[in-house]
Amino acid sequence: MDFILLVINSFSLLLDPFNLTYVILGFVIGTIFAAIPGLTATLAMALLLPLTYTLNVETALMACASIYMAGMCGGSITATTINIPGAPSSMMTALDGYPMQQQGKGALALGHAALGSMFGGAVGALLLIAVAPFVAELSLLVKTTGKFSLLAFALIVVVIAQRGRIPQAGLAACIGLMLATVGLDAMEPITRFTYGYSNLTAGIDLMPVIIGTFAIAEVLMQAASSRDISAAAAAAEKVRIRRRDFLPPLSDIRKIGFGCYFKSCLIGYFVGTLPGAGGSMGSFLAYTEAVRTSDAPETFGKGNPKGIAASESANNAVCGGAMVPMLTFGIPGDPITAIMLGVLVINGIQPGPQLMSDQAGLIAPMLAALLFSAVVLIPLTLYLIGPYFIRIVSVRKDVLYAVIALLAVVGSYVATYSTFQMFMALGMGVLAFYLRRNGFPVITMLLGYILGPNLEEFLRRSLALSNGDPTTFFTNPDSLFFVVLTLVFVYFLVIRKPADKPAPAEAG
Amino acid sequence: MLFNRHLVFLYVTLAVSVGYFISALSLGAPTSDGGLTPSFFPILVGGAAIVFAGILIVQKLREGADAAATEGPRSYTHLWVGAAIFAYIVAFKPLGYFLSSGLFVFALIVIFSSFEKLVIKAAISAVITGVAYVMFQQLFGVRLPTLWG
Numbered sequence: 303m304d305f306i307l308l309v310i311n312s313f314s315l316l317l318d319p320f321n322l323t324y325v326i327l328g329f330v331i332g333t334i335f336a337a338i339p340g341l342t343a344t345l346a347m348a349l350l351l352p353l354t355y356t357l358n359v360e361t362a363l364m365a366c367a368s369i370y371m372a373g374m375c376g377g378s379i380t381a382t383t384i385n386i387p388g389a390p391s392s393m394m395t396a397l398d399g400y401p402m403q404q405q406g407k408g409a410l411a412l413g414h415a416a417l418g419s420m421f422g423g424a425v426g427a428l429l430l431i432a433v434a435p436f437v438a439e440l441s442l443l444v445k446t447t448g449k450f451s452l453l454a455f456a457l458i459v460v461v462i463a464q465r466g467r468i469p470q471a472g473l474a475a476c477i478g479l480m481l482a483t484v485g486l487d488a489m490e491p492i493t494r495f496t497y498g499y500s501n502l503t504a505g506i507d508l509m510p511v512i513i514g515t516f517a518i519a520e521v522l523m524q525a526a527s528s529r530d531i532s533a534a535a536a537a538a539e540k541v542r543i544r545r546r547d548f549l550p551p552l553s554d555i556r557k558i559g560f561g562c563y564f565k566s567c568l569i570g571y572f573v574g575t576l577p578g579a580g581g582s583m584g585s586f587l588a589y590t591e592a593v594r595t596s597d598a599p600e601t602f603g604k605g606n607p608k609g610i611a612a613s614e615s616a617n618n619a620v621c622g623g624a625m626v627p628m629l630t631f632g633i634p635g636d637p638i639t640a641i642m643l644g645v646l647v648i649n650g651i652q653p654g655p656q657l658m659s660d661q662a663g664l665i666a667p668m669l670a671a672l673l674f675s676a677v678v679l680i681p682l683t684l685y686l687i688g689p690y691f692i693r694i695v696s697v698r699k700d701v702l703y704a705v706i707a708l709l710a711v712v713g714s715y716v717a718t719y720s721t722f723q724m725f726m727a728l729g730m731g732v733l734a735f736y737l738r739r740n741g742f743p744v745i746t747m748l749l750g751y752i753l754g755p756n757l758e759e760f761l762r763r764s765l766a767l768s769n770g771d772p773t774t775f776f777t778n779p780d781s782l783f784f785v786v787l788t789l790v791f792v793y794f795l796v797i798r799k800p801a802d803k804p805a806p807a808e809a810g
Numbered sequence: 811m812l813f814n815r816h817l818v819f820l821y822v823t824l825a826v827s828v829g830y831f832i833s834a835l836s837l838g839a840p841t842s843d844g845g846l847t848p849s850f851f852p853i854l855v856g857g858a859a860i861v862f863a864g865i866l867i868v869q870k871l872r873e874g875a876d877a878a879a880t881e882g883p884r885s886y887t888h889l890w891v892g893a894a895i896f897a898y899i900v901a902f903k904p905l906g907y908f909l910s911s912g913l914f915v916f917a918l919i920v921i922f923s924s925f926e927k928l929v930i931k932a933a934i935s936a937v938i939t940g941v942a943y944v945m946f947q948q949l950f951g952v953r954l955p956t957l958w959g
Binding site for chain 2: 355469470477487490521699700701704708719732735762
C-alpha cells in the first residue's frame with residue numbers, strides 16, 4: 303500500500319516542467335522511431351542512454367518509461383495505414399488495420415489501436431504497481447542457490463522461446479556469457495581474457511554493448527538492406543487522415559467488449575513477465591484468443607476492430623509485465639527493459655529484491671510516467687499529431703542514418719571520454735550485425751552478457767556453501783522451484799511441440 | 811557447399827569459441843578443494859559454444875545446395891559504413907569534433923544516397939554537426955574534443 307501511495311505522490315513530479323518535457327519528448331521520439339519501418343523504440347532508447355549520465359535518475363527512468371509505451375503503440379501507425387508494421391509488436395494490428403484503411407476507415411482503425419494501447423498500457427502499469435511490491439517481497443525469500451536457478455531459468459527460457467532457432471539462440475547466449483567473463487574475476491583477484499589490455503580489466507562496459515548492439519548494428523543492417531521504402535513513402539503521401547474520425551463509436555467498443563480488452567491485457571501482461579517473449583508474442587496470443595472466442599471468426603483479417611483492440615491491448619500490457627522481473631530480480635524481459643536496467647546500473651543502482659524496498663522512491667516516478675504515458679499521452683499524441691504521423695515514413699533515410707550513427711558513436715564516447723569505448727561500440731555493432739544477418743537473436747546475447755556475472759557468482763557461491771555438493775540445487779526449496787519451472791517450460795516449449803507460432807521478433 | 815557466407819560466419823564463431831575454450835583451460839584447473847575456480851564457468855561456456863557452433867555447422871552442411879541457392883544479391887554498403895565509423899573514431903581526437911564529425915556525417919549521407927547535390931549535403935552535414943554539438947556540449951555538458959583544446 304505504501305508503494306501505491308508513493309506512485310500516486312510521484313505524479314507530482316510530472317508537474318515539474320523539466321520532467322514533463324523529457325517524458326513528452328521521450329514519448330514523441332519513441333513514437334517516431336516505432337513508426338518508421340526498420341527503426342525501433344529500442345534504438346531510440348539506446349541512443350538516449352548516454353544522455354542519462356547528465357540527467358537525474360528519476361527523470362531518465364521516466365523518459366525511458368514513456369519511450370517504452372510509445373514504442374509499443376507507435377508501430378500501429380504504419381501497420382494500419384500502409385500495411386508495414388513500424389514495430390514487430392504491431393504485426394497482428396496490420397491484419398485488420400490495413401483492411402480498414404482500404405475501406406476508408408484508417409483513422410477509425412488508428413483510434414481503435416490507440417484505445418486498445420491506452421487500455422493495455424494502463425492495465426499493465428496498474429498491475430505492475432499492485433503486484434511488483436509483493437513479488438519483491440517474495441523475491442527476498444530466494445537465497446543464493448535459488449538465485450542461480452532463477453537466472454539459469456531466465457536464460458534457458460529466452461533460448462528455448464526462440465522456436466526454430468534454438469541452437470542459434472544458445473550460441474548467442476554463450477557469446478554474451480563469454481563477453482561477461484572478460485575482466486577481473488568477481489571472487490578472486492585474477493584477470494581473464496584481457497590479453498594484456500588494461501582497458502579491459504574492469505570488463506566490457508554496458509554502454510558500448512547497448513549502443514553497438516542496437517544503434518550501430520541497426521545502421522549497418524540498414525546499409526546492407528536492399529529494401530526500398532520509396533513505395534511506402536509514396537503510399538503515405540496519398541493517405542489522408544482527419545482528426546474527427548479518430549474517435550471509435552461506443553457501439554464499436556461495446557461490440558468488442560470489455561472482456562476482450564481485459565483478457566488481452568492479462569495475456570500481454572503475463573507474456574511480458576516471461577524473459578524474451580515480448581510484445582509480438584503477446585499480441586499474437588491475444589489475437590488468436592480473440593479469433594478463437596469470436597462468434598464471427600471469418601471477419602478477422604478483413605477489418606475487424608476487435609483484432610486491432612486485442613493486439614494493441616496485449617502489446618502495451620507487455621510493458622508492465624516485462625518490468626516485473628527487471629525490477630524485482632534484475633532480469634530484463636526484453637531489449638528495452640535491458641536498457642532500463644542499464645540506466646539503473648549506470649547510476650550505481652543494483653536492481654534486485656532490495657530495490658523496491660530500499661529505493662522505491664526512484665522507481666515510483668517511472669511507474670507513474672508509464673501510467674501517464676498510457677492514459678494521457680497516447681490519446682493526446684494521436685489527436686494532436688496523428689494526421690501528420692504518416693508523413694514520418696517520408697523522412698530522408700540518408701540524413702536519418704547519418705544522425706543515428708553520429709549520436710551513437712559520440713554517445714559511446716560520453717561515458718569515459720575514451721575512444722576505446724567508441725571502438726568497443728563499433729566492435730559490438732559489427733558482432734551484432736553479423737549475428738542478426740545470420741539469424742541469431744541478439745536479445746539472448748544481451749541477456750547472457752547481463753546475467754552472466756551474477757550467474758557465475760551465484761553458481762560458485764552456492765557450491766562453496768554446500769562444499770561442492772551439486773545436489774544443493776535440488777534440496778533447497780527455492781532452487782527446486784525454479785528447476786521444476788525450467789523443466790515445465792522445456793516440456794511445453796521444446797518437447798511437447800505446440801502449434802506453429804512465430805518466434806518472438808527482435809526489437810532491435 | 812563448404813563455404814558460403816553463413817558457413818564462414820559459423821566457422822569464425824567456432825574458431826573464436828575454441829580459442830576462448832583454450833584460454834579458459836589455461837586459467838588453471840576448474841575445481842580446487844571442492845570449490846569452483848575462475849576457470850570453471852568459462853570452460854563450461856566455451857564448451858557449450860563449441861557444441862552449439864558444431865550443431866549449426868552440421869545443420870548448414872546438411873542443407874547444402876538449398877542454402878546456396880537462397881543466397882540473395884550481395885550489398886557491400888555496410889562495409890563502407892563500418893569503415894567510415896572506424897575512420898571517424900581514429901580521427902575524432904586528432905581532428906576534433908567539428909571536422910571529424912562533419913566529414914563523417916557527409917560521408918554517411920553520400921553512402922546512403924548518391925554522389926549528387928554535394929553542396930546541399932555538405933550544408934546538411936554542417937547543420938547536423940552543429941546541432942549535435944549544441945545538444946551534447948551545451949545541453950548535456952559533455953566535453954567534446956576540439957582543435958582549439
